Amino acid sequence: MNTAFSTEDSHLYEQVAGKVVHLIRSGALRAGDRIPSVRQTSADQSVSVSTVLQAYFLLENQGFIEARPQSGFYVRARLESLPPLPKISAPPSSASHPNVSDLIMDVISSIREPDVVPLGAATIAPHLLPLQSLSRFTAKAARTNAHKMVAYEVTPGNVDLRRQIARRNVTWDVPTNPDEVITTCGGTEALNLALRAVAEPGETVAIESPCYYGILQIIENMGFKALEIPTDPEEGLCLSSLASALKRHDVKAVVSVSNFNNPLGSCMPEEKKKELVELLTRRKVPLIEDDIYGDLNFGETRPKPAKAFDREGWVILCSSFSKTLAPGFRVGWVLPGRFRARVEKLKIALSFSTASLPQIVLADYLQSGGYDRHLRHLRKTLQTQVNQVSDAVARYFPKKTKMTRPAGGCVLWVEFPKSVDALRLHREALAKKISIAPGPIFSPKQKFRNCIRLNAGHPWSERFDAALRTLGELASNLA
């Protein structure tokens, strides 16, 4: 490892920074206040000047404070200056077959071009992933487990990995028997299995509005109808709307990205999750919960999935390691509750089993404790990056722009004034080598025409600052 600070030091400066954050959050320090000088803090807390400087640079990076030349460090006025939140969405109240997958194909192929500024796809910069560790564990598996890596990991999948997943689930109150977990080819296959297990072509599935486009692709390709439910940009699905929709429609499943929603960044509060599960259990409607971003909390604790409140097995929990660790490993999992037998049968018919080697490597890596260490760093990094993108939106985007406040994950949702056509903006930005995810790909009928999703999975740089400034200019010209 080629870092300037040892783990001890890192721990120390993070403690110092944490105290300042606490003072800001508690209101003891307000926007514009000067924070104690480096020398004073060094003396007060008996740490070196260099440690305090590290702490202050971290806070500056995270957008909490700013340096003023010849004057010191001040609390930034960032919260006050951010654009307002979008309103709760207001989708049509009828269910319909989605008609968006061709547009999605078109957009996602264009935003994956190699030389664009990657604000489109919800990906994390590869060098933020633990490449060295994964490389080491892969070499180890090749050396010691060649026989196993070549043989089928017969469904339900690698037992060591399923044990690790179960162990983690228990930490956030999802009691899990390893035998209940089924590993899948990424979160995408998990969602396919869950949906196919509970609904037949032509039947109706309730979704969030806006909705992750991957879910729309599955729904369209399977021939389901989608019923969009109004969704709050901070708290997710609107439960009163959902309750009344369930009375009017024969809904076969509800799909929700409950934690750090894609594309909103929202996180459903615990009480509301409980209420959601109770509502659906009463009506015997399965909840398909996509918790793929759940590990990426900015706050102190990793939020529970709604599955934690599931007493009768109506929640099918889906997740994967694609957003936190290794997209290319294609290892996800599903905890199917009362639908286990059906999901297992579908999995075998769909891909027989999940690739062995990535499962072996992940099991070993999780067992080593490496994943938790990695997450601790990744969460802080993503929080900083989301703050930086948010600040740039506040600075560069047209007046009357609205924006979500992600509580975790790596994406945020921007609503422009009505006149800004996101598909046109997408095309114009792409011509300038900037990728965005235009709002219409998050809607069965290509609504959200004045919205975009921005990815904050890459470290901030001049290039990103310039790209967001350009985006703001392009949008202003359309406004």
Next chain:
Amino acid sequence: MNTAFSTEDSHLYEQVAGKVVHLIRSGALRAGDRIPSVRQTSADQSVSVSTVLQAYFLLENQGFIEARPQSGFYVRARLESLPPLPKISAPPSSASHPNVSDLIMDVISSIREPDVVPLGAATIAPHLLPLQSLSRFTAKAARTNAHKMVAYEVTPGNVDLRRQIARRNVTWDVPTNPDEVITTCGGTEALNLALRAVAEPGETVAIESPCYYGILQIIENMGFKALEIPTDPEEGLCLSSLASALKRHDVKAVVSVSNFNNPLGSCMPEEKKKELVELLTRRKVPLIEDDIYGDLNFGETRPKPAKAFDREGWVILCSSFSKTLAPGFRVGWVLPGRFRARVEKLKIALSFSTASLPQIVLADYLQSGGYDRHLRHLRKTLQTQVNQVSDAVARYFPKKTKMTRPAGGCVLWVEFPKSVDALRLHREALAKKISIAPGPIFSPKQKFRNCIRLNAGHPWSERFDAALRTLGELASNLA
């Protein structure tokens, strides 16, 4: 490598053996004839006695000759003594929704128990696979390609691997642009994509009779109807029956394992493949061709797939490396002809992309030439093993048993007298720790009740001999 003979020697004794096989096949040497003595052959062909001995041991292993104590080597009477071929199958002429997937689940979970004699699942013994090479190439990928193995190999998949697949296809007259190949999570996903691309739930798909149970699982889970077509145990689909079925039914696709069929071991002759493709092209019906066993020819040349005769893109060619190289890698591929756009869209919705690391390793291994070397050995080994299982069937199974003559692959199909109930035999065999694949799992309505499939993917041993003797006794008791 820890072998007693160098590659040169190996080449030499195979040449000597080849000459003897030629004499037997041409009729110059007949069953019961004494073959030239070791010393005489050594003198005639100017090779060492040890080389001739090696050649004769190989021929003995392959079932061509037998040693008689104090007398020498004799041509075995094996061809004459094998049970006769089953007749062309005679399935019902109506299409119906399969009702067999629960039975399949039940059977395949039981035959995969670790301590049974593996005559059930169509697997190849792990130590016949190139574990050391794959391990070395995996370690290399981890060392030099960590960044790539962790990132998505965005669909259509790893370009080096697609190039290698294209290069191989061209060898057997399937012109392939690497851009047309889409890698998949094993052959199973390839078949799912192909079927879903051309048929909607409720529509009819024509299949072989008997049919590989994995295809039946897909058809049942997707809600298609299956129309069974009479199938010849040596030449595959009966084309006159297929032609008349196409007139009577609105068939959306025909599925065929054309080379070294699972479960029959049959191989459709080239002329017939051409005729099949012409028939389907005329009627604009897609052929979904599963060529997963195509590389495992016992004869001199690798047979062409039917795709080689496809001029208008109606053939969707599916294959994978699961039966020849690394089942656990879960890397298959599809060459979708005129359905490329649709298959690509479905693949992205189904699993987004195929795991990166196994694709990187396979591409590198194929590039190295290792695969072809491995195949040369594997083909001979499988031929020997199929002969050994065939001989045991001839020796131990009840009178009036019939059996196929696989021209490649690792499975053969046995038809008992009508009174033998294969499901009962399966249960009784399992109680004695012997697994078989009972006939009913190869039929939409659980027919073939007096048939079983036997796997010959494992090296012969006393254990297998005893298991086949026991199977024969159990079957005789039921006959």
